[in-house]
Amino acid sequence: MSVISKPTIYGNQRIRCVLPQRIVEYFNLDYTFVDPESNVESEEVKLYQKLFPLRKIPTLVDIDYKTGKHFHLTEVIAIMYYLLEPLAIEKNDAFAKQIIGFSLQDKAEVLKWLSFINSDFQLPLVGCMRQIRGNDNYNKSVFDSNITKLDGFINDVFTPRLSAYTYLVGEDVTLADFYAAAWFARGFGFVWDKKWAKNHPAVMRWFNTISKHEFVAPIFKDFALLDQLPSPVPKKKEKPQQPSKKETKAKEPEEPKAVKVKHPLEALGKSSKFNLDEWKRQYSNNDTRPVALPWFFEHYDPSEWSIWRVDYKYNDELTMTFMSNNLVGGFFNRLSGSINL
Numbered sequence: 001m002s003v004i005s006k007p008t009i010y011g012n013q014r015i016r017c018v019l020p021q022r023i024v025e026y027f028n029l030d031y032t033f034v035d036p037e038s039n040v041e042s043e044e045v046k047l048y049q050k051l052f053p054l055r056k057i058p059t060l061v062d063i064d065y066k067t068g069k070h071f072h073l074t075e076v077i078a079i080m081y082y083l084l085e086p087l088a089i090e091k092n093d094a095f096a097k098q099i100i101g102f103s104l105q106d107k108a109e110v111l112k113w114l115s116f117i118n119s120d121f122q123l124p125l126v127g128c129m130r131q132i133r134g135n136d137n138y139n140k141s142v143f144d145s146n147i148t149k150l151d152g153f154i155n156d157v158f159t160p161r162l163s164a165y166t167y168l169v170g171e172d173v174t175l176a177d178f179y180a181a182a183w184f185a186r187g188f189g190f191v192w193d194k195k196w197a198k199n200h201p202a203v204m205r206w207f208n209t210i211s212k213h214e215f216v217a218p219i220f221k222d223f224a225l226l227d228q229l230p231s232p233v234p235k236k237k238e239k240p241q242q243p244s245k246k247e248t249k250a251k252e253p254e255e256p257k258a259v260k261v262k263h264p265l266e267a268l269g270k271s272s273k274f275n276l277d278e279w280k281r282q283y284s285n286n287d288t289r290p291v292a293l294p295w296f297f298e299h300y301d302p303s304e305w306s307i308w309r310v311d312y313k314y315n316d317e318l319t320m321t322f323m324s325n326n327l328v329g330g331f332f333n334r335l336s337g338s339i340n341l
């Protein structure tokens, strides 16, 4: 028997997963959610890794209960349509019909916007975000060129449409508005602040309308504009340039090879008592409070390890869950010298 017995969506708090999750909640659909980035040892996640080798999210596994046949789907736009179309056609749900587009032309336009946002628009936005979060090294020319592309999309695509119309497609709100607004919310955490908002009244009028719509309001409930933009993480120091072959030859005698500098914590030696891998297994495979934490305190050895609690100073900046998540991720990236010993 398969490890999956219910239709399942693999996803988490990442932006492409937010609307599929909301569709399931709002229409009360029969889907279970599994986060493939946690509990990596669980059977469901192992199955995900096998079924979806690109390991992107969201992905969907549907089950036909009559035949037992499974259907596997990737790509957020396809997933949203797969969820909504039966509601519109079989259940005749008026809101589902409206948001996927009533007429063929509306539907084509909704798809046009979804595709544009999911590719052209998100690429420079994610490019900036990755440099600000320190996932990519800061490179001013790449950063600035991404900002220029975003400015172009705002000034040439969004502003003209939203100055003349309430929504992106037709006269009613559609999936295009919801999906675009979710990506805009990401931008407001990184590249657009209060000053930007003041200078873009048409976009802001639209964003404020969409984010208050009952379908997506829970996603935006903690939304706040930034007073000031975060700065990109400065580029790591570049390695000194290798001298050309000619220069190396001229230099006699050969310079001694640089000695690899040891990380200061290496002086402590390997941990002998507390098995970190076993702890990771306990944490990933069991419920945290009833099983993993008691295991931890039973085996934790204060002569070799210490527990640290870190408080962040600027909590009012953390207006969306993903911002805290990014901070913790960045913190661990920077600690890698100490945790990879």
Ligand SMILES: N[C@@H](CCC(=O)N[C@@H](CS)C(=O)NCC(=O)O)C(=O)O
Binding pocket: 014, 015, 016, 017, 055, 056, 057, 058, 074, 075, 076, 077, 118
């Ligand atoms: N073309 C795919 C892209 C999916 C995608 O890149 N999802 C991101 C999360 S928003 C992801 O899985 N990132 C992890 C990775 O690229 O390894 C879609 O539109 O659904």
